[in-house]
Amino acid sequence: MNQPVKEYTKKDYYPNGQLAYDGEFKDDKCHGQGKFYHENGQLMYDGQWKDDKHHGQGKLYYPNGQLRYEGEWKDGKWHGKGKVYNENGQLMYEGEWQDGAPLVRD
Numbered sequence: 082m083n084q085p086v087k088e089y090t091k092k093d094y095y096p097n098g099q100l101a102y103d104g105e106f107k108d109d110k111c112h113g114q115g116k117f118y119h120e121n122g123q124l125m126y127d128g129q130w131k132d133d134k135h136h137g138q139g140k141l142y143y144p145n146g147q148l149r150y151e152g153e154w155k156d157g158k159w160h161g162k163g164k165v166y167n168e169n170g171q172l173m174y175e176g177e178w179q180d181g182a183p184l185v186r187d
C-alpha cells in the first residue's frame with residue numbers, strides 16, 4: 082500500500098537556537114526551495130533541493146558571506162552551467178561542470 086507523500090515547509094534550528102534551514106520538505110528531507118545557514122547565522126546555500134541534496138539552481142556562499150558558486154546542481158554536486166568565485170568575489174571559472182569538476186572537452 083502506498084504511503085501518502087508528506088510535503089510541507091518548516092524551519093530547523095541548531096542546538097544554539099540559530100536557524101539552520103528554512104524551506105520545503107518532502108518525506109522529512111529537504112526538497113524544493115530552501116535556504117541552509119552556517120551555525121553563525123550566515124547564509125550557506127540558497128536554492129533548490131532534492132532528497133536532502135542540492136539539486137537544480139542554487140547559490141553557495143563562503144562563511145564570510147561572499148558568493149562561492151552560482152549555477153546548476155545535481156545530487157549535491159556542481160553539474161551543468163555555473164560560475165565559481167574566490168573569497169574576494171573574483172570570478173575564477175565560468176563554464177560547464179560535471180559531477181563537481183569543470184568539464185574539459187577535447
